[in-house]
Each structure stands twice: as C-alpha cells, then as structure tokens.
Amino acid sequence: MMNLSSLIETDIEEYLKAHEQKSLLRFITCGSVDDGKSTLIGRLLFESKMLFEDQLAAMEADSKKWGTQGEDIDFALLVDGLAAEREQGITIDVAYRFFSTDKRKFIVADTPGHEQYTRNMVTGASTADAAILMVDARKGILTQTRRHSYLMSLLGINHIVVAINKMDLVEYSQARFDEIIAEYAAFAEQLGLKNVTYIPLSAFKGDNIVEASPRMPWYSAPQYQATTLMDFLETVEIDDIRMQKAPFRLPVQWVNRPNLDFRGFSGTITSGIIQPGDRIRVQPSGKESEVARIVSYDGDLEQAIAGQSITLTLKDEIDISRGDVISIAEAPAETADQFESTLVWMHEDALLPGRPYLLKIGTQTVTASITDIKYQVNVNTLEHTAAKQLELNGIAVCNISLDRAIAFDDYQSNKDTGGFIVIDRLSNTTVAAGMLHFALRRSQNIHYQHVDVNKDARAKAKAQTPSVLWFTGLSGAGKSTIANIVEKKLHALGNHTYLLDGDNVRHGLNKDLGFTDADRVENIRRIGEVSKLMVDAGLIVLTAFISPFTAERRMAREQLAEGEFIEIFVDTPLAIAEERDVKGLYKKARAGELKNFTGIDSAYERPEAPEIHLDAARLSVEEAADLVVSELRKRGVIHG
Template sequence: MALHSEDRAYRPDALIAEDIGAYLQAHQNKGLLRFITCGSVDDGKSTLIGRLLYDSKMIFEDQLAALEADSARVGTQGKAIDFALLVDGLAAEREQGITIDVAYRFFSTERRKFIVADTPGHEQYTRNMVTGASTADLAVILVDARKGVLVQTRRHSFLCQLLGIRHLVLAVNKMDLVDYDQATFDAIVADYRAFAASIGVEDFTAIPLSGFKGDNITAAPSAETPWYAGPSLMQHLETVEVGNDIAQTRAFRMPVQWVNRPNLDFRGFAGQIATGVVRPGDAVRIVPSGRTSTIKAIETFDGPLEQAVAGQSVTLTLADEVDCSRGDVIAAAENPPEAADQFEASIVWMGEEALIPGRAYWLKLGTQTVSASIAAPKYEIDVNSLEHLAAETLSLNGIGVADVTADRPLVFEPYADSRALGGFILIDKLTNATVAAGLIHNALRRAQNIHWQALDVDRAARAALKGQQPQVLWFTGLSGSGKSTIANMVEKRLHAAGRHTFLLDGDNVRHGLNKDLGFTEADRVENIRRVGEVARLMTDAGLIVLTAFISPFRAERELVRGMIPDGEFVEIFVDTPLQVAEERDTKGLYAQARAGKLPNFTGISSPYEAPEQPEIRIDTTRMTPEQAAEIIVAQVLGEWSPTL
C-alpha cells in the first residue's frame, strides 16, 4: 500500500479514549523484546525501521511534517516519504547518507514494548553490530529480494550466532521489486537454510516483505503475497517466545556490584541477578572464596521480597558475617560457577590500534576487573567466508580465537550458558578505550588456588597469587665483603624475572626502624631480631626478601632461621677474607676502626662468626659480583621456584 495522506496521522488505540484505566493496566504488564536489525543501506533497513515506527503509530504529525520536508529536500525516494530519514540521527551521517553507529529506537504495540538496535551493516562497522547484538534477544536479517543471500548476509548471521542470539528472522525485503514472486522467495530461503545449518543456526523465520510498500509488516498475508502463510513481521515480533525466562531456570548467580553499609547494623550486597531465582533461606556460596552462608533477606525500597529472579536489581543480606565485596559472585551453594585464570575466548577487536599479544589490558567481566593479557590468536575468522586464517594479531573489526591469561582467577561461565558471566570487555590501560569484546568458551585450567572450601587469605594464598615461593635470602659477611652489591644485583634479576621482592639493607633499616639502636653487642642482637621479624612478615605477604647485614653472630642468624618456615631461609655467606675487605675499605670504616674511632667493629674489635653450613657460599676472591648474582638467582629460581 502506498501512503495516502489520510493514513498518515498517528491514530491512537480506541481503548485510550474509552477507558484509559484499562489501557494503562494492559500496558503496565507488557513484556519487552530487544532486537537488532542487520542489513546494509541498500537492503532498506532504515526504511523498514521507519515503517515499523510509522505502522505502530510512533510518528507524530510534527515529525511527519518534518519528514515530508526532509524527504523532498534530501530524500532518495522521489516524492514519497523517505522513512530512512526518520532514523538517521547524526548530522554527519545525514550528509553521508549512511548510519555509522548504533542507534536505539523504541516503539510499542498492545502486546509488547520493543527496543531496536539499528546498526550499520558494512564490514567496517562490525564492532557496531556486535555492540547492538550483545543486548538483543532476536535479530532481523535483511536480504534484498533481487540479490538474495550475499556475503554480508552470511557475515550478519555469523555475528548474531556468535553473540548468542537464538532467534533469527530472515526478512526478504523489496519483494515489490521482484513482483512478489514466490519462487524467488523460496529460492532465497532454501539458499539461506543451507548456509544457516553450516554455522549452527537451527531455526529461523523467513518473511517476504516490502518496507517501502508496507507488505507483511503489520498484517499478513498482504494482498500481494497470497501464497505466504506465515505471520507478518510485527505479529512475529509480538508473539515469538524469546525465552527471557530461561535465565530463571539456571542456577542462581549474582555478581556483587556494591556493598551497602549505611550503618553498623546493615550490610547488604547489591547487584543484578544474572541467572536463577533467590529466596530467603537459600544456601549460597561466595565465589571465589568458597565461603557459605544463607540468604537472610531480599531488601528493597518497597519492603522485603519473597523471591527475586534473573534480571532484577536487588540487595541481599546474609545470615553470617562473611567476606564479600565487589567482584565476588553470590551463587547457589550446591552449584557454584567455576573460577579460572586462563581461558579460551572469541575476541572481537574494536580498537583503532591492533591487539598487542602479551600486553596487559584491563578485563571487565560482570563486576570483576582484572589485568589480563591475550596470547597471539590461534586463528582469525574471515567473517565473510568463515574460514580460519592464521593471524599474529587482530585489528579493528577482526574476530579471532585466543587464550586469555588473567592475573587472578575470574568467576565465569561459558558465554553459551550466560551472557552476564561469559562476556567481557578489554580496556586499553593507557587510553582507557574499550578495545575488544570477548566471549569465553571454556577455562584452560582450573585455577590452582581456588578451593571450594572456605579459604582464608593466608601466606600460601598470598604467595600463590604472586606465583612464587616466599623466601629470605640472608646475606651475611664482613663489612665491605660485597653483600649489598650482590644483593642488589640479585634483586634486579629476580624483579626482571617477574618475582616480587624486597631488599632490607643495613643502612635503610638503621635510618628508620632501628635508628634507636647502636653497635653494642646487645643492640646488634636486637637489630638482627627486628630485621628477622620484618623479613618474616614480608614472607607472610608472599615476598622474596633479601637482607644484607653483617649479622656477625651465628646465634642470631639461627634465631632468624627459626622464625622462618623450613626451607625458606637461605643463608648466603659472602666470603671475603678480612684482609681483602680491609684493602677494599669502600666506606673508609676499617681505617677509622684501626684508628680506634669505631668501637665494636666487626673483624677488628668484635668477632665475626662465619656460617658453618650456609645454603650458598660466595667466594668473592674467585668471582665477580655479576657471577655471584647469577649463581644465586639460578639457585633461587631453579630449586625453589614453584611449578606454576
């Protein structure tokens, strides 16, 4: 039907005038369908959306007047109304005559409210389409009846399938231009069916349409397509079961967004329920810690709820005082999600700058944000042919499969099971741009430090997070033997190898922590005791601690050894004969001591008790400090490095 002026005005539902109360009641309880339209400019996508808005009475007189004026000025449809102008938003786009972003449109009918993501179809706008598809329940894939299934049709279908859209509509548009020929329609459908099966699309609904003329948009069959027995596009959109409720049938999971603590008596965990149903009294587990509790209440502004379901934003209180904060997931106790720090994922690259494999990006999944790196892709997918291509990186709009390594375990589910816990974004740490979307396939290995039993954050947990065995490298030797020099070199090398270290040096400690101590024997003992305690705390924190103190007395060194767990105290004897040290006299101390100006100077006026069985002995008369450092590092990393 071509447009006649009497059709144009917005004509409201009769019920509105007759009984507004009944109308509002009916509309209060409508559901919501979010869908995406995929097609290129030539497919008549904007025209179709404009037509849906128009036919669902969303176009007002003033908009229609503006549209008529615009159509006459810049329209592409001669004197007819150019519906595309209704939906092309930004000035720049209007000039170019194409849409370049994602625009969201709204309309509603008596049965449903709709949110349409309108995205451009060209390959260079893959990222926009992926963005629009991420929140869609259904996709309308447009095909020009004159052209049939094209490369772009395949691309659009693949992207919808990738983003987990289960309901596809093949809208064969511009049927008016092929004389509403059934054979043409059937051939396109058969062609598409063969392709769809190859990418795992099990089902789709094909509808012959003319967006321009309005055939099979609201009512079906149109007089022009008597051979078509299916629903109109609008009827299909209004009635298709999209299974939003499927999310409710899965196990309960709620990523914690924010801890609500207005006073000491209330501690609530705010979040949007990803899947499942929750009721007071339900047993829950906090993941990844593994602690369990029960739901005390579901608190809302309108009073406590008996139950809450997937999609709702709620605040939960728990029966026990358990640790739980942003990033944790509250889950069904008997069926919690996994946590892992290595995944295989599909990556859609959206940044202007290509992926740099190995570089750290921020990864945001649910309410968790971690540092993560992406390995070189296993392959890139040619979105047109769907072939797997070898790739070293992914550039703008590239889609590939790669391994992702996070710096700590992430609570996740495969994307196919949960968009909320399986989809993530990558953020460039320097520019803060969102550079990629990721869809988790599966974990590559279960994180080793995740236990389903309650796990305190203890020294083992801290060490595991750092991926290292904490230890104390205790350098002992005469003044001027080279302890600090070697310890410094060792620390540099360990640091470069990605180890978390800290160097406690005689000078830095004596200027702070121990500045109240002198050099009497008692003070020297206390000096070492304090250093030992600090070193022990630091190993509890998971660090590799290096200490460089003369520590002349065997008893004190043994005292420290006793404080540190077995195998973690590494005594390194920097063995330099007194004569050699005195010759070096780097700080001029030996000269002062010989002159009697420094009492209790080790080696001169105070004894040095050499270790009897040091773990490592460095003979500085036979090697350079570099060689010494190399030996120590090799031993530390070789013998004691964990198997991670």
C-alpha cells in the same frame, strides 16, 4: 458520581499499569548497506502509531530534501539522525528506538551495515533477544550478511528473522525468495543457527510488516510457516523468561552498609530465582551461607527473579566485595583465571598478545593479557587462519590469562557472567568484546608451591634491597654502556647484581622473536618475568632494553612490589642517537632495509614520570652512572 477528570485519571492509571506489565523485547536490525534496515524501523514506528504529527510533518519535509523514494515518505530518515547518514543514505551509529503494541513493548537497535562499523553492530547486538537480518532481494546473500550472521551466532542470539526485503523490486517473485532461502539455510547450518524464520517483505510498501500482503499469496503455503513481521515480534520468546530457569547468579555491585545494624549485598539478578532460606555460595572465595532477607525498594520480597535489582542479607558474616558473584549453592558458577574465548577486536590499534589490558566482566574489573591467538576466523568461509595479532573488526579464538580467579559461566549459558569487554589501560577505551568458552585445564592444575626460603631471607643474606633498574631509551641512547658501568660500580661496593641486555637475551631466551610490535611486547613480557624471578632471588637486576611501549613498562613494574621497579630514562635526542649509530642500524632503517625500527618507522613512547631521568645529551656516561648510583643510595637500595 465520578466527574470527567476523575474518569480520565482512572483511564490513564489503568493504561500505565497495563503498559508496565507488558513484556519487553530487545531486537536489532542488521545486514549489508542499503538493505532497508532504517526504512523498516521507520515503517514499524509508523504502523504502531508511535509517531506524532510534527514528526510526520518533519519526515515528509526531510523526504523531499534527502529522500530517495520519489514523492513517498522515506521512513529511513526517521532513524538516520546523523547528517553524514542522511547525506550518504547509510547508518553509521547505532540508533535505538522504542515502540509498543497492545501485546508487547520493544526496543530496537538499528545497526550499521558497513564493515568498518562492525564494532557498532556488536554493541547493538550484545543485549538483543532477537535479530532481523535484512537481505536485499535483488542482491541476495552478501559478505556483510554472512559477517553479521556469524556475529549473531557468537553473541548467542537465539531467534533470527531473515527479512528478504524489496520484494516489490523483484516483482514479488516466489522463485527469488526460495533461491535466497536455500543459499542462506546452507550457511546457517554451518553456523549452527536453528531458529531462523524467513519473511518476504517490502519495508517501503508495507508488505508483510503488520498485515499479510495480498501481493504474495504464495507465502501462505505451509512450508513457509507464514507470519508477518509484527506477529513474529509479538510472539517470539524473550531471553528474560529463559534466564529465569537458569541457575541463580547475582554479581555484587556494592556492599550496602547504611548503619551498623544492616549489611546487604546489592546487584541485579542475571539469572535464576532466589528465596529466603536458599543456600548460596559466594565466588570466587567459595564460602557458603543462607539468604536471610531479600530487600527491595518496595520492601522485603518472598521471591526475586532474573532482571530485578535487589539487596540480599545473609545469615552468616561473610567477606563479600564488589565483583564477587553470589550463586545458588547447588549449581554454582565456575572459577578460574585462564580461559579460551572468542574476541571481536574493535579498535584501530591492533591486539598484541602479551600486552596487559583491563577485562571487565559483570561488576568486576581485572588485569588480563591475551596469551595466545589460537586462530582467526574468516567470516565469509568460516576458515581458521593463523594470526600473530588482531586488526580492527578481526574475530579470533584466543587464550586469556587474568591476574586473579573470577566466577564465570560459559557465554552460551549466561551472557552476563560469560560476556566481557577489554579496555586499554592507558586510554580507558573499550578495544574488544569477548565471550568466554571454558576454563583452561592448566588454571585448575597449576598452584603456587610454598617455599621456606623467601625473597626477604635471600635479600638479608646479601645485605641489599632487591630491585629492577629498568634502563629505557632509543637505540644508541647509551643504555647498555651506562648500565654496564653502573653494574661495575655496584659490584665494587659488594652488591649482588645481574645485567640483562637487549642484544644478549636475543641470542638465547628470545632468539625466536623478531621486531614486530607483537614480538616487542613478548620480548619485554619475558624480560619482566625473568626480572621478577631475579628480584625474588634477592638480586639487583639491571635491564637495558629499548622497551618502546608504555603499557609493557607498566606491566613489568606491576609485577613487582612498591619501590622495587626503578625506571631510568636515558634521554638521548634521535639526532644524536642516529649520529652515533654504532651498529649501523639507523642507516639500514633509513634505507628501508630494516623494518619496524624504533624512532624511524616504529614509535617510542617516552616515559612520563621515570624515577631517574638522565639527560644523555648533557651528561657523560660516567656522570650518568654516578648519578644513578647516588640515587640508589638515596632510595636505600644500596649501602656504602
């Protein structure tokens, strides 16, 4: 006969097993400030019996100290964990909470309502299957309601509940409910949102949260497709189920090689189903093979589905690396290096087209630049407006160019292989989130043409090592003067050179550019490309540009082979450069007549480790030029 402890252990095991088999729904709450998002989540946790007695006691105490609901419990305090949030009664950070019912497990993200925290909302929504969009019945549809709706349409959230909250404060008015539905439905149609459910509720009073509210008997009418919020959450379709029907994709996270007898490719399946014997294609290489085994922690599997972490072994030896994507051969992903995409900018420093960033998609990280902002979107009117740069929380459709081809799907088909983040190369900060639309036709139609006379042949004919001598420093530092003297000395030694001067190229190649940060980035991008072509021609190229930003100087460096880029910092203190002021530019800048002038109202980022550092306050221009030539001899760039 089983004793009590054995019975308890059996019950616990059965409970845990049943719990493991429940489906998991990830959803967000969003909307404008003080629409009741945190209160709703607190109510859901309370109603689902997910609170311990000490949590209830603490919440009651906090309600007396921070709450705004009189003597009642303020459920929002359960979620708003930051002191600043409690003091202001708003959500700033994204708060994640777990709860479960008999039918399903849930992870809910409470996202902030303030416009300046839109990036936090994007973070919370990026993995959501559904969304609860809170609307205050008194205020109706607000700017943030529209903004968050637009973001949900971008992020591909397929199931949305418009929870019209605080119905108790409008006397549970059916007319007010219908008015809000009519206004939102018109906007949702513009966005293409189809699966929208409207529920009138009071998170504070508990109306229509778990049980149908007797205070709104009119909501049972057929036209409303009446449901409680919990009913919706327990029955809505989960994206994991939809993704099992999509073509197989496995972004390779690492090559598993524990010994010489085993070589597998590990990762998490983002979509589809795979079985031993299935024909696969590795991308972007395009090589094909057949699945030999599906290896998991629990042993070999006969089948694996979306969401599982596995290791595949193949029947053929194929070169596969982290970042590659294994696709089902009959329906492979696309490959390209240029795309149209939508970007949500998430950083205080503006996006500058042409600047190099890192782009992380799946398990691969590549170098990318935004080549063109096609238009920015006004989320209130959905109007398309022109933009040269993108500020914090800006949303725009852009063209993106990568340094290599990648495998991808459009975002609406597969979030994991179509969604990406943009990372600042210097600070390693995530600055944007993006969704790929399609490959640009030019990426498929433009290919490198092989030429028989290459850089080595051209350099050999000139008996020199082609290089870029990149002079950088403040306006008036002496860059052009020193570069001019260096070129004369190299020419006298028989070297083949060309000098690109900042002022000269603005009379032709860059005459369309101004002096904004965005234009400065494009100015240097073009010079970097021209310098690369001249190095390919076997020349020693001298460039004299302020080039104030580290990112662009690094971009120019990385276009060339190791040792071909020589950064020369003409280090002249601002006071001395301004005292010279040969062109009168500092005087104009100080008078406010010349905007975005480096050193005055635009930053100059000093080189951290230049190959040649010229102390221009101590050296004459002739001495500085001699020092450069001497250094070039040491590096083997010139001879004689």
